[in-house]
Amino acid sequence: MGQGTRRYKRKFQKKKPNTEGENNGERRSYKDIVRDSEEFVKYYKSQNIVPEEEWDSFMEYLRQDLPASFRISACSTAEAQRLLEIVKSDFFAKLLSTEDGGEKKPDIKNLPWYPNNMGWQLELTRKDIRRSEEYFRLHNFLVSETATGNISRQETVSMIPPLLLDVQPHHKVIDLCAAPGSKTAQLIETLHGDESIPSGFVVANDIDNSRCYMLVHQAKRLNSPCCIITNHDASNMPNFMVRGEDDNLKPLKYDRVLCDVPCTGDGTLRKNADIWVKWNPGHANNLHGVQYRVLKRGLELLAVGGRLVYSTCSLNPIENEAVIQRMLIDAKGSIELIDVSDSLKGLKYRPGLRQWKAVSKEQEAILEKTVSSENEKSFGLEKCIRILPQDGNTGAFFVSVLMKKTTLPWEAELPLDDQPKPHKKSHQEKRRAVRGYREDPFVFFKNDEAIWESIKSFYDIREMDPTQLLTRCLVGKKRNIYMTSPAVRTLIVENQDKIKIINTGVKVFARCDNKRMRCEFRLAQEGLFRIQDKIHARRIPLPEKDLITLLENHDPHKPPLLSLLTEETQKLCGEIDEGSCVLDHQGILNVSVAGWRGGVSLRAYISKPDALHYLRLFGVDTSKYDVNKFKKEEETTVPADNDEAREDGTEEKNDPDVDDASEDDADSKTKKMKVEEKTEDGKETS
Numbered sequence: 001m002g003q004g005t006r007r008y009k010r011k012f013q014k015k016k017p018n019t020e021g022e023n024n025g026e027r028r029s030y031k032d033i034v035r036d037s038e039e040f041v042k043y044y045k046s047q048n049i050v051p052e053e054e055w056d057s058f059m060e061y062l063r064q065d066l067p068a069s070f071r072i073s074a075c076s077t078a079e080a081q082r083l084l085e086i087v088k089s090d091f092f093a094k095l096l097s098t099e100d101g102g103e104k105k106p107d108i109k110n111l112p113w114y115p116n117n118m119g120w121q122l123e124l125t126r127k128d129i130r131r132s133e134e135y136f137r138l139h140n141f142l143v144s145e146t147a148t149g150n151i152s153r154q155e156t157v158s159m160i161p162p163l164l165l166d167v168q169p170h171h172k173v174i175d176l177c178a179a180p181g182s183k184t185a186q187l188i189e190t191l192h193g194d195e196s197i198p199s200g201f202v203v204a205n206d207i208d209n210s211r212c213y214m215l216v217h218q219a220k221r222l223n224s225p226c227c228i229i230t231n232h233d234a235s236n237m238p239n240f241m242v243r244g245e246d247d248n249l250k251p252l253k254y255d256r257v258l259c260d261v262p263c264t265g266d267g268t269l270r271k272n273a274d275i276w277v278k279w280n281p282g283h284a285n286n287l288h289g290v291q292y293r294v295l296k297r298g299l300e301l302l303a304v305g306g307r308l309v310y311s312t313c314s315l316n317p318i319e320n321e322a323v324i325q326r327m328l329i330d331a332k333g334s335i336e337l338i339d340v341s342d343s344l345k346g347l348k349y350r351p352g353l354r355q356w357k358a359v360s361k362e363q364e365a366i367l368e369k370t371v372s373s374e375n376e377k378s379f380g381l382e383k384c385i386r387i388l389p390q391d392g393n394t395g396a397f398f399v400s401v402l403m404k405k406t407t408l409p410w411e412a413e414l415p416l417d418d419q420p421k422p423h424k425k426s427h428q429e430k431r432r433a434v435r436g437y438r439e440d441p442f443v444f445f446k447n448d449e450a451i452w453e454s455i456k457s458f459y460d461i462r463e464m465d466p467t468q469l470l471t472r473c474l475v476g477k478k479r480n481i482y483m484t485s486p487a488v489r490t491l492i493v494e495n496q497d498k499i500k501i502i503n504t505g506v507k508v509f510a511r512c513d514n515k516r517m518r519c520e521f522r523l524a525q526e527g528l529f530r531i532q533d534k535i536h537a538r539r540i541p542l543p544e545k546d547l548i549t550l551l552e553n554h555d556p557h558k559p560p561l562l563s564l565l566t567e568e569t570q571k572l573c574g575e576i577d578e579g580s581c582v583l584d585h586q587g588i589l590n591v592s593v594a595g596w597r598g599g600v601s602l603r604a605y606i607s608k609p610d611a612l613h614y615l616r617l618f619g620v621d622t623s624k625y626d627v628n629k630f631k632k633e634e635e636t637t638v639p640a641d642n643d644e645a646r647e648d649g650t651e652e653k654n655d656p657d658v659d660d661a662s663e664d665d666a667d668s669k670t671k672k673m674k675v676e677e678k679t680e681d682g683k684e685t686s
Ligand SMILES: C[S@@+](CC[C@H](N)C(=O)[O-])C[C@H]1O[C@@H](n2cnc3c(N)ncnc32)[C@H](O)[C@@H]1O
Pocket: 158, 176, 177, 178, 179, 180, 181, 182, 183, 184, 205, 206, 207, 208, 211, 232, 233, 234, 235, 260, 261, 262, 263, 290, 294, 685, 686
């Protein structure tokens, strides 16, 4: 076990259930936590964050557990529509009804402001779903579809910042404090829209090296060639350098910047009840500085005309309006708050506060920085959005949208290459820098890369630029081959020496040492969607009936015999020799999946969650694959906690390839981390 892995374990592995609140070293059970705090009430009443007549309702909601919510995030529009039909169908209604059918079944509500009806909120908490046997099928559905990237379980309010960023496929986007990555995932999905390889990209950054591997996992789920994961202090984020038209290097400016900054998180009291115990108005003061610095750097990285979203899951004006107002003062008219009231039709929210009070000397010092010489000037803070729990039965949230009108007053003074001056590192930061992983290099193919010729001819790949392909090893056998978009390739090539890049690219080929295949590399399901239109050989068109047979027999140890398939399919199989292939089905739903033509068999070379996903889309009853973990636990005495750790479905070996044990170092490092990730991953943050 690597050092990073151990550190990750210490930090993120779930503690025993119901003992998560800690106070003065004393651990207490969640259910024993008194969901109240005198200090909290006194402070927020004095800040007028809630109208007096709504105070009781505000507190009542804050004391309740948070309802679960999810988005449909399938990358093909047709698949997303089909999943939407499923969510609205009797099938889903049945997942919500209890076995005895007695009690009124919990409701599922569409989020009216989420585009194309793809956002949903349940009347059940995540705990209800995870811990009640009656919802095991619902749990299985959510876990399995999440693992395939077709559904994203995300807290309702957390879906708002990416929407307000209004990302387009050509945008250069950076998410400065990105882990664990639910918003990054949404940004990547929006960037892609209907495009397989958009010209834009998403840089997802986090200061915490271990948490960066949660981002790797999120990005992998979405199989995007347009994402780069970096590991820097956002307040000191180095520039990616890009070549201008004059061929000189200049700092990259982004069209969209997300600053979802670290915060006290008291907006998440409904899912993190231990915050009640620790709550103190002073905590916000400690964070105001880093929040301001991250926002400042975000604005420096933003192109003129670009949009930045600043958000927190905190109720405290010190972390919200005070940060924005201080920035507006310092930016001297070069930025402005945007009114986004028309963007989220149906979302109930409150305007930002225009005034707040200092309750300590520290707060007075902070507030001094938010006083302008033109005191009377309106900063437009009412354009900020405050969401209170009673507004839509959600967590509390703050979000604001800024536009950069001109360069910032101090931008001209930044050093020549515009790199920010490193600030003095804290002890903790120094330790992080020393202990961080040294990632393996990103080695892009040359135009005449030796192994490319054999892959290209085996699959008859046309119009694909091999220089977009990369491996993670300089010497020795190449294991996995990844692909990035041209824009991402250029960025990595120019910058990998000075930017700490953790991961990029989607796996398109994997080494396969099966002697019966003439090519050393098989197709990887992960990246097939991105390259399928370039592959002109080894494709087997299948009728729906055969595709379903293959999906139903997805167990790699029992590949379905050719004799189970229609004569036409058997004939087509006879025309290609053994090895990796593409299985195509054209119909109401067009599907292409990686396959394997064996000596006497043909199989879909995909994971169980992927197989179940397609079976569901074709309307096949998948209940026979549902494992009731409660029954299983009784039989195997697996502790319940283990299963919680597998919330995101990665317990299913995502790749049925037996060769995977020999993956290259970089990838297995990620994989190792992935095992650890499971704990945190199921846990959303806002
Ligand atoms: C509120 S969470 C972000 C949640 C994330 N945006 C999401 O939607 O999943 C804040 C993150 O900021 C990171 N962080 C804290 N200080 C940072 C800094 N100075 N630079 C970059 N990231 C930082 C933390 O490690 C944490 O992952």
